[in-house]
Amino acid sequence: MKAIAVQRGESRPRVIEKSRPVPEPGSNEVLVRTLRVGIDGTDHEVIEGNHGGFPEDENHLVLGHEAVGVVEEPNGTGLETGDVVVPTVRRPPETGRNRYFEAGEPDMAPVGEYVECGIAGAHGFMAEYFVAPAEFLVPVPRESAQYAFLVEPISNSEKALDLAWSSRSTFEWQPESAVVLGNGPLGLLTLAMLRREFDRTYCLGRRDRPDPTIDIIENLGAVYVDSRETAVAEIPAAHEPMDLVYEATGYAKHAFECVDALGPNGVGVLLGIPGDWEFEIDGGRLHREFVLKNKALVGSVNSSVPHFEDARDSLATFPDWFLDALITGVYTPADVDTAFEDGDTDIKAVIEFEAP
Amino acid sequence: MKAIAVQRGESRPRVIEKSRPVPEPGSNEVLVRTLRVGIDGTDHEVIEGNHGGFPEDENHLVLGHEAVGVVEEPNGTGLETGDVVVPTVRRPPETGRNRYFEAGEPDMAPVGEYVECGIAGAHGFMAEYFVAPAEFLVPVPRESAQYAFLVEPISNSEKALDLAWSSRSTFEWQPESAVVLGNGPLGLLTLAMLRREFDRTYCLGRRDRPDPTIDIIENLGAVYVDSRETAVAEIPAAHEPMDLVYEATGYAKHAFECVDALGPNGVGVLLGIPGDWEFEIDGGRLHREFVLKNKALVGSVNSSVPHFEDARDSLATFPDWFLDALITGVYTPADVDTAFEDGDTDIKAVIEFEAP
Secondary structure, eight states: OEEEEEETTOSSOEEEEOSSSSOOOOTTEEEEEEEEEEOOHHHHHHHTTSSOBOOTTOSEEEOOSEEEEEEEEOTTSSOOTTOEEEEOSEEOOTTOOOHHHHTTOGGGOOTTSOEEETTBEEOOSOBSEEEEEGGGEEEOOGGGTTTGGGHHHHHHHHHHHHHHHHHTTTSOOOOOEEEEEOOSHHHHHHHHHHTTTOSEEEEEEOOOSSOHHHHHHHHTTOEEEETTTSOGGGHHHHTOOEEEEEEOSOOTTHHHHHHHHEEEEEEEEEOOOOOOOEEEEEHHHHHHHHHHTTOEEEEOOOOOHHHHHHHHHHHHHSOHHHHHHHEEEEEOGGGHHHHTOOOTTOOEEEEESSOO | OEEEEEETTOSSOEEEEOSSSSOOOOTTEEEEEEEEEEOOHHHHHHHTTSSOBOOTTOSEEEOOSEEEEEEEEOTTSSOOTTOEEEEOSEEOOTTOOOHHHHTTOGGGOOTTSOEEETTBEEOOSOBSEEEEEGGGEEEOOGGGTTTGGGHHHHHHHHHHHHHHHHHTTTSOOOOOEEEEEOOSHHHHHHHHHHTTTOSEEEEEEOOOSSOHHHHHHHHTTOEEEETTTSOGGGHHHHTOOEEEEEEOSOOTTHHHHHHHHEEEEEEEEEOOOOOOOEEEEEHHHHHHHHHHTTOEEEEOOOOOHHHHHHHHHHHHHSOHHHHHHHEEEEEOGGGHHHHTOOOTTOOEEEEESSOO
């Protein structure tokens, strides 16, 4: 069976033929025939060796954590052959299930208490077939099969926004304005989610017109903010104070600049993952902003089944023009090199193992 | 009638005799005879001109925002003569009531949408009598009258901890460890609150033994952490990662150091109010900590009636030995100079207008 993997010591993915033709589902596991697997920034981080790691005692890692597939062998679980499903990403570690898995919240497990398929310590879904425990497979409608690899990234935002709303749930929060920092696929997907609940939405990028992401931003009814003209902390002066700031770039300074972009009672949501970087801040002023204006900052990583279910529902509300504009490349496994190129006009690339 | 006020251009409070003998309650207002009024760090900030401000067109500000009194004239409201009451602090601004007051959440109002009695733009309660709308008076049991001026500071922590718990309410948070940064009155009161819900509590200070605050910390069953020996970011190495960090010193760096003190899924709560201070941080690492460990930081200021009600209930659970140890000075208005001295062994000073 074909799979796309990165080898130890290499820094680009390639097609491998794994020794066993098709994986065998164990107890409570389901065999899934892969349709599509998306590529995102985390894949690039993994390939470059900056994030995640190989499964123990293995010299390669099958990539892919944004997948959609069809149940090939339900193996006595509640699923049925032909069901379209999306797998979650975290699995129990070598040491077995722990309280986070028992609670259905592996997304809240600390490092060491999980592995991540296609990212850290476990093979991913970029293969003709994969197996997964039924509890980690979320059924999606057949009609959304072609887009459903996006359920995973959307689910990360569902969780993050859940945390944000909960942090504001002790009072009558009446948010109107939101800005997404970052016009990559996750930023654009989140923008599409936020426009349902916020009167006015903004999206920050650093691209010149004409640009397909700026077109998407504006077609979603949002305002494009060019970070080269307007720094994050200047957004209130240039536009308006934000009730919510969603950081999806991993640019380290955003975590602190966003406190200034927030209006009173606002919340900043952090999803990007920066490397170490020391810099100066006016920490006294920022600390005071938090207190006197009841501001909050929440970090969020990964997601669990309920977030995937919410994401499936969100996906169904997105217009086709938006999803079609987002997916700028559909590649066969043989085209893996091109698929991972990530050029200036690329937004979202996907490897297609079988047409949905 | 006697009152303790600070005059424009002066930097220490003194007793003044206001022109009218006793204020007259307006419609829906109650006349309250003051029993005790506590002194806290905010009073010192106000006196020094670093926080708050005078009422418009007035040359003095009556101090005091931590009060307890007895209803002298209920004036047709639901209260009765002799009821022991605690006033909240925020009142509508000149421009009148706004949506925050309508929602019963003046604590969430931004600057300009409120005044604060004894702090910013409105006279406080450090006088023989004061008037307040009945909606801003919280009845307390007569038996807690002597301690009930502490309901206001406790209420600030009730609100802040509400925000903290809500921010962790999307998952099964099972917190065990908490550290309070600051062994002032608010820190110690919060420590007494936290010991009910956390298995292990810690309190950070910078005092040598023997010291009355260290005695209180240890008598509450908490561990004293000397900040001169253990920096905030080193607390996990020296003790354990914290599920909750409560910042009550206003030391600007704590807002950032506390992210390192938190364990996975932990929350930092900020209440102290620092001045501007630029310094260097490893912002990349802190940003990443937020994300990969689902950490949160919430700022909180002020409190409203429901928090005062919770605080009244919390106060009733505190042992007398604790409250008696906390209150290190009870002064008559004539002793105002001594009351505001704030010496090394002082914890909480209170002005007593009438014995409770």
